[in-house]
Amino acid sequence: MKIQHIEIFAIRLPLHEPFVISYATYPDMPSVIVKMTTDTGVVGYGEAVADEHVTGESREGTFAVIEHTLAPAVIGLDPAEFERLHTVMDKAIYGVPAAKAAIDIACMDAVGKSLGIPAYQLLGGRYHDSFPITHVLSIGEPQAMADEAAQMMEAGYRSFKMKVGTVPADDVKRIQAVRGRVGDDIAIRVDVNQGWKNSAATLQAMKNLEACQLDWLEQPVLADDIDGLVEVKSKSATPLMADESLRGTTQMREIIAKRAADKVNIKLMKCGGMYPAMKLAHMAEMAGIDCQVGSMVESSIGSAAGFHVAFSQKTITSVELTGPLKFSKDIGDLQYDVPFIRLNEKPGLGISIDAQVLAELTEYRSGVGSL
Incomplete structure (x- = not known):
């Protein structure tokens, strides 16, 4: 062929x-x-x-x-x-x-x-049966984000990824508002998308968030500041995830060598696709680092590809591939069983x-x- x-x-x-x-x-x-x-x-x-x-x-x-x-x-x-x-x-x-x-x-x-x-058979076979889906909260006013989280709880969601990355003090208010609304039993992950810039600003914010019991804090510092990740990880009890700092094997080697993160966010668009993503997952597994497959808000095609990688790798313990749920019109038919996803056994991407x-x-x- x-x-x-x-x-x-x-x-x-x-x-x-x-x-x-x-x-x-x-x-x-x-x-x-x-x-x-x-x-x-x-x-x-x-x-x-x-x-x-x-x-x-x-x-x-x-x-x-x-x-x-x-x-x-x-x-x-x-x-x-x-x-x-x-x-x-x-x-x-x-x-x-x-x-x-x-x-x-x-x-x-x-x-x-x-x-x-199915494509996951090309990557080692199916390991996971299903993944819970995390609802992503875009940046908004604290009350609006809390209201959205409460509404999504009624739909069955048990975890939220909060997008922040503005003024740290304002972001603290957003996070505290959501935690206050959803209670202590709901998982909250915070994604700063480099917005707090450096370790000093991050550590100041984290002092005010200790009571919020975050699942993890994602990429608070600039992408190339892996030493900044090291400092945050060493001075905060909240688990730290690297996202924009991880693009391929070069960054993964540095993150592993410096113990710069507790978890890494693998995205197919950052590393070059499904095959390189599998390699990054293997590197992380050897270093004892958990992985997530994240989203660049792809259609059913890119989202299905990410899921096939995630379902095939033991060290991938969470997914955030919710693009198709955000679109009013999609070119594919990837099926979610909210708040879970369970891949079918159709050949290829299955869509x-x-x-x-x-x-x-x-x-x-x-x-x-x-x-």
């Missing part, structure tokens, strides 16, 4: 509500979809959700890189030779992990379909793509190779 043709679609996924985090407000989510066709007629889908603030990629740049560099490089290759595919892509261009993730995911989908097995919705959401498209 060989990769014969790659179509690329630049789309925008409409959100129910704007998604607000420390460095941006998203009225919708820009994404790049890859449709890969093999010489045997098998079709696989992949996705790239670029983030200028995390991977240094834009949707426009990602589209161009796939069209002019990555797609021409992989045409004619066997999509099942994952190690070779990544070597070829890495030789073709440095970095651009979200663009590479789109190719990687499409290959996993196509190979799974060709063999009649169907609505060609009509894909066409409706497409702003521009291109193709490489022959059909």
